[in-house]
Amino acid sequence: MPWLAILGGFILLVWSAERFVFGASGLARNLGVSPLIIGMTIMGFGTSAPEMLVSGMAAANGNPAIGVGNALGSNIANIGLVIGATALIMPLAVSSRILRREYPMLGLVTLLAGILLWDLELSRLDGVILGVSTVLLLVWLVWVSKRPHAADPLETEFEIEIPSDLSMGRAVLWTLLGLVILVLSSRLLVWGAVEVARDLGVSDLVIGLSIIAVGTSLPELAASVMSAMKKEHDMAIGNVIGSNMFNLLAVLALPGLIHPSLLDEAVVHRDYVVVVALTIALFVMAYGFKGRGRVNRFEGGLLLTGFAAYMTWLGVTALP
Numbered sequence: 001m002p003w004l005a006i007l008g009g010f011i012l013l014v015w016s017a018e019r020f021v022f023g024a025s026g027l028a029r030n031l032g033v034s035p036l037i038i039g040m041t042i043m044g045f046g047t048s049a050p051e052m053l054v055s056g057m058a059a060a061n062g063n064p065a066i067g068v069g070n071a072l073g074s075n076i077a078n079i080g081l082v083i084g085a086t087a088l089i090m091p092l093a094v095s096s097r098i099l100r101r102e103y104p105m106l107g108l109v110t111l112l113a114g115i116l117l118w119d120l121e122l123s124r125l126d127g128v129i130l131g132v133s134t135v136l137l138l139v140w141l142v143w144v145s146k147r148p149h150a151a152d153p154l155e156t157e158f159e160i161e162i163p164s165d166l167s168m169g170r171a172v173l174w175t176l177l178g179l180v181i182l183v184l185s186s187r188l189l190v191w192g193a194v195e196v197a198r199d200l201g202v203s204d205l206v207i208g209l210s211i212i213a214v215g216t217s218l219p220e221l222a223a224s225v226m227s228a229m230k231k232e233h234d235m236a237i238g239n240v241i242g243s244n245m246f247n248l249l250a251v252l253a254l255p256g257l258i259h260p261s262l263l264d265e266a267v268v269h270r271d272y273v274v275v276v277a278l279t280i281a282l283f284v285m286a287y288g289f290k291g292r293g294r295v296n297r298f299e300g301g302l303l304l305t306g307f308a309a310y311m312t313w314l315g316v317t318a319l320p
Helices: 002-030 035-046 049-060 064-089 097-117 124-146 153-161 168-200 204-216 218-229 233-258 265-286 297-318
Strands: 092-094 293-295
Touching: 002 035, 002 049, 002 168, 002 204, 002 218, 035 124, 035 233, 049 064, 049 168, 049 204, 049 233, 064 092, 064 168, 064 204, 064 218, 064 233, 064 265, 064 297, 092 233, 097 124, 097 233, 097 265, 124 233, 168 204, 204 218, 204 265, 204 297, 218 233, 233 265, 265 293, 265 297, 293 297
Parallel strands: none
Antiparallel strands: 092 293
16 A cells, blocks of 8 residues: 555656646736746746655654655756756757756755755754755746846747747636645555555665655656757756755755754755755756866766666665
8 A cells, every 4th residue: 555655656656746937827827927927936846745744744744854855866866867867868958057056056955955954963953054055046047037137048949938829717627726736646646655664674864865856856847858859958957956946945944843853864964965966966067167068978978877877876885
């Protein structure tokens, strides 16, 4: 039953996250919000909705380590698995000036998370700092989107993807239905994960870093692969950058706010180090210091190999 709960939870989580983003994007467009602002905020925030709901549910259930592992593990999976697999299928060329402004911001967010985690405690104050930083990030994204700028390929890609013929009633319906099923499926997933962790004799942290993190990254994987197949390379990278920033702020804030706790040393000495290493690797590959950024198949293979090595390391050191 726990494994069935995890499988069913993942399927419902992926479907409801897509419906929630679809409805919320259509709703915002009907209210006159520009496609660029919708893409930078609602779509970016929405792709982290599974991680947020799972993290919040786990903390409320007394398992905050699942939320912490989910936040860090999802960032590792987003870069290593999602970008790696997508680049192997279709090399990614990045030309958006807006994304180039987001790369350094992702670095600052990663640094902030590391400073707060360094004392091996996720306190309520840490949660407040991360929560306030989430709001500031959203304000900054809106400001960047509203600044006068020349035509940007990312804006064109958002324009294509955001539904334009969705009625207000259907938009509200999909938003609410997606949100309700997100809550229920995340609760189902957390229950199954806790039971499996007990059966395997591993910690909540490891379950959060592995099974939960990979599962909640499935929406990003689907979105990035589909974007790459449609030649929307900037969106494929943008999905991951936006999701990773929200993971380290909003997702990590919830365990601190709901259930403050002490952290395993491995969070800083193993998992956070891998997050930093992959974030730097993505920056070096995709930034484009002398023109357009590009993640080719060889670099995608390196990212995927790094992710596989980390999962193997996790399994060897964590399984009894």
